[in-house]
Structures are given as structure tokens and as C-alpha cells.
Amino acid sequence: MKKPELLVTPTSVSHIDELAEAGADAIIIGEQRYGLRLAGEFSRSDVAAAVETAHRRGMNVYVAMNALFHNDKVDELADYVAFLAGVGADAIVFGDPAVLLTVRETAPHMNLHWSTETTATNWYACNYWGRKGAKRAVLARELNMDAILEIKAHAEVEIEVQVHGMTCMYQSKRSLIGNYFAYQGKVMEIERKKYEKGMFLYDKERDYKYPIFEDENGTHIMSPNDLCIIDELGDMVEAGIDSFKIDGVLHTADYITEVTKLYRRAIDLCTEDRERYEREKEKLLAAVEALQPPHRRIDTGFFFKETIY
Incomplete structure (x- = not known):
């Protein structure tokens, strides 16, 4: 086989x-x-x-x-x-x-x-x-x-x-995290925050953490679980x-x-x-x-x- x-x-x-x-x-x-x-x-x-x-x-x-x-x-x-x-x-x-x-x-x-x-x-x-x-x-x-x-x-x-x-759930070419901090007036935090790999969108109802990160290709929101079919x-x-x-x-x-x-x-x-x-x-x-x-x-x-x- x-x-x-x-x-x-x-x-x-x-x-x-x-x-x-x-x-x-x-x-x-x-x-x-x-x-x-x-x-x-x-x-x-x-x-x-x-x-x-x-x-x-x-x-x-x-x-x-x-x-x-x-x-x-x-x-x-x-x-x-x-x-x-x-x-x-x-x-x-x-x-x-x-x-x-x-x-x-x-x-x-x-x-x-x-x-x-x-x-x-x-x-x-x-x-x-x-x-x-x-x-x-x-x-x-x-x-x-x-x-x-x-x-x-x-x-x-x-x-x-x-x-x-x-699994990638969502991608935008836009700098959503950077824009968010800029909108809050926290310009000095943009470069420090937006490339971090430890940020999450938190779903309190289901207790899910969706990893979110930003790079040269935009903003990426990932699945809360890992696929595994071993x-x-x-x-x-x-x-x-x-x-x-x-x-x-x-x-x-x-x-x-x-x-x-x-x-x-x-x-x-x-x-x-x-x-x-x-x-x-x-x-x-x-x-x-x-x-x-x-x-x-x-x-x-x-x-x-x-x-x-």
C-alpha cells in the first residue's frame, strides 16, 4: 500500500x-x-x-x-x-x-x-x-x-x-489590529502589539480563544481548536x-x-x-x-x- x-x-x-x-x-x-x-x-x-x-x-x-x-x-x-x-x-x-x-x-x-x-x-x-x-x-x-x-x-x-x-477562519489584507490601536490613540503600541503571537479573540459563552495575529499579508484569525485525525x-x-x-x-x-x-x-x-x-x-x-x-x-x-x- x-x-x-x-x-x-x-x-x-x-x-x-x-x-x-x-x-x-x-x-x-x-x-x-x-x-x-x-x-x-x-x-x-x-x-x-x-x-x-x-x-x-x-x-x-x-x-x-x-x-x-x-x-x-x-x-x-x-x-x-x-x-x-x-x-x-x-x-x-x-x-x-x-x-x-x-x-x-x-x-x-x-x-x-x-x-x-x-x-x-x-x-x-x-x-x-x-x-x-x-x-x-x-x-x-x-x-x-x-x-x-x-x-x-x-x-x-x-x-x-x-x-x-x-485552521484559518478569516483573513483580511487590512491591518485590523494596528488600526484598532491607532483608533484608540495608542499609536506607540501598534508596532509592539500587532505582531504578537499571543493575542486572542475570546468567546466567553463557549470559552473559546481564537488566536489572532497580523503580518505583512494582513490580519489572520485562527480556529480555537486544533484539527487532529491521527x-x-x-x-x-x-x-x-x-x-x-x-x-x-x-x-x-x-x-x-x-x-x-x-x-x-x-x-x-x-x-x-x-x-x-x-x-x-x-x-x-x-x-x-x-x-x-x-x-x-x-x-x-x-x-x-x-x-x-
């Missing part, structure tokens, strides 16, 4: 070796100027070092260029694509057609992964972008299991599914899903590493010894629960027609 790729999000170059030891097959990195909601910021020198480290450990490196681009950044894309091709990145993750067209002109050999966060909800869309040049489609987080399996059955491209981590991988493995992603945004490096170890164990068991996986999956789930920060529960997201926000 084919093993799905285990794709993870390192926080730094030094973190990559730990993730390799934990069993990761691939990493996704980038810088916020071009990529959305990354676990760590990677400058050009960091990207080059990350590619060298990952390739030495047998891992693929995907670089995020899935931000929402306005005219002021379009002229920069060719230079960044040429740089990524030059250092040997294995694929570019994109959502904007400007990236696809730039890659065609600048580095036509480069692999492309289509990722728009929300609009990859049917196989026609996946295949459309596949015929335009994408090798992989990253499915929306709001799909249930039946929809995912149906898409995979009809897809002409690889399919990537997030199996663990936060005990529900069987159907997707049997369907041949190509990549399982652990999204570590706003989590520590140690947390991402330990979760990676658990999913490595789950994937190996599920593909090599299904009966043992069925016996051990509750223990794996309990191990994830033990790693969770006190304010973050885990749930199964939309996989079984639940809602998490």
Missing part, C-alpha cells in the same frame, strides 16, 4: 534535522512577503540552507508563494522564482495565477502545488489547475471525508490534505491520498516535532499493519492530547460534518 507523504512546517533551519529524525518526508517553508501563515520566517539564505539540509536528509522542500498579490509585488515574483529554482526547491505552492505565469516564463521545469485555502472543493477545480501546470492540489479544510475521497477518485493531480493543526487515517490511506500535512503555525518547534513522531507512527502502522493501527490508534490520539496546550482542544474539524467555528 502506498504511503502518503508526511509534510510538516519547520520553525527554523535548525529545526529541520529534528523533523527528519521524527520521520517527516517533506517540509514547507517561506517568508511572509510571499507565503501565508508559515510556522517560521525563512530569508533567502535560510531557504538555501533549508534546501541543502532537507535534501541531505532525503526530504523534499516546498516553498510558499500563496499570498494574495497586488500590483506592487508582481514585478518581484520572477526574481524570487529564479532564486528558488537556483537553490533547488522541489515545488512552489501557489494560489495566484500570477505565480503560475511567472513560473512558466522563468522556471518552466518547476513543480507547482495549487493551494488557495478555500476554493479547492471539487475535482473539476483541481483538474483545471492540473491542466494549467499544477502537479498537486491542496484541498480546502472545510471538506468532509466523503468529499475528499470523491475528489481523490476523480483527480488527475496529487491530493494534499491537512490532518493536524490550526486515529482516522485509514480511509484516506486506502484511497491513495498523496500527502498528509501537519500545520504547525503558532506552535512551538518541540510540539511540531513530537506530533510528527506520532503521525509517522500512525502512517507506518496504517500502511504496513492495519490491525495493529486499529489497536494502537486510541493511544496515539491520547498522546496527541497530552501534548496540547491547556487552552487548545483537539477535534476532527469538518471531516465528519462537524463544525469547529
Whole structure:
């Protein structure tokens, strides 16, 4: 049985070796100027070092260029694509057609992964972008299991599914936090506050904390719970899903590493010894629960027609 790729999000170059030891097959990195909601910021020198480290450990490196681009950044894309091709990145993750067209002109050999966060909800869309040049489609987080399996059955491209981590509920290109402090007359607090990673919108009625942060791409509001389906991988493995992603945004490096170890164990068991996986999956789930920060529960997201926000 084919093993799905285990794709993870390192926080730094030094973190990559730990993730390799934990069993990761691939990493996704980038810088916020071009990529959305990354676990760590990677400058050009960091990207080059990350590619060298990952390739030495047998891992693929995907670089995020899935931000929402306005005219002021379009002229920069060719230079960044040429740089990524030059250092040997294995694929570019994109959502904007400007990236696809730039890659065609600048580095036509480069692999492309289509990722728009929300609009990859049917196989026609996946295949459309596949015929335009994408090798992989990253499915929306709001799909249930039946929809995912149906898409995979009809897809002409690889399919990537997030199996663990936060979900982005809302993004605005506007500086909502900065504008809020400016409106209050607290101008001196804007730069200090708006980039913090420990701010929350608090729902007193349900006792939910929604992480909120701001970066160059605007304002992001994240889900109050972490998605976790470590005990529900069987159907997707049997369907041949190509990549399982652990999204570590706003989590520590140690947390991402330990979760990676658990999913490595789950994937190996599920593909090599299904009966043992069925016996051990509750223990794996309990191990994830033990790693969770006190304010973050885990749930199964939309996989079984639940809602998490």
C-alpha cells in the first residue's frame, strides 16, 4: 500500500534535522512577503540552507508563494522564482495565477502545488489547475471525508490534505489590529502589539480563544481548536491520498516535532499493519492530547460534518 507523504512546517533551519529524525518526508517553508501563515520566517539564505539540509536528509522542500498579490509585488515574483529554482526547491505552492505565469516564463521545469485555502472543493477545480501546470492540489479544510475521497477518485493531480493543526477562519489584507490601536490613540503600541503571537479573540459563552495575529499579508484569525485525525487515517490511506500535512503555525518547534513522531507512527502502522493501527490508534490520539496546550482542544474539524467555528 502506498504511503502518503508526511509534510510538516519547520520553525527554523535548525529545526529541520529534528523533523527528519521524527520521520517527516517533506517540509514547507517561506517568508511572509510571499507565503501565508508559515510556522517560521525563512530569508533567502535560510531557504538555501533549508534546501541543502532537507535534501541531505532525503526530504523534499516546498516553498510558499500563496499570498494574495497586488500590483506592487508582481514585478518581484520572477526574481524570487529564479532564486528558488537556483537553490533547488522541489515545488512552489501557489494560489495566484500570477505565480503560475511567472513560473512558466522563468522556471518552466518547476513543480507547482495549487493551494488557495478555500476554493479547492471539487475535482473539476483541481483538474483545471492540473491542466494549467499544477502537479498537486491542496484541498480546502472545510471538506468532509466523503468529499475528499470523491475528489481523490476523480483527480488527475496529487491530493494534499491537512490532518493536524490550526485552521484559518478569516483573513483580511487590512491591518485590523494596528488600526484598532491607532483608533484608540495608542499609536506607540501598534508596532509592539500587532505582531504578537499571543493575542486572542475570546468567546466567553463557549470559552473559546481564537488566536489572532497580523503580518505583512494582513490580519489572520485562527480556529480555537486544533484539527487532529491521527486515529482516522485509514480511509484516506486506502484511497491513495498523496500527502498528509501537519500545520504547525503558532506552535512551538518541540510540539511540531513530537506530533510528527506520532503521525509517522500512525502512517507506518496504517500502511504496513492495519490491525495493529486499529489497536494502537486510541493511544496515539491520547498522546496527541497530552501534548496540547491547556487552552487548545483537539477535534476532527469538518471531516465528519462537524463544525469547529
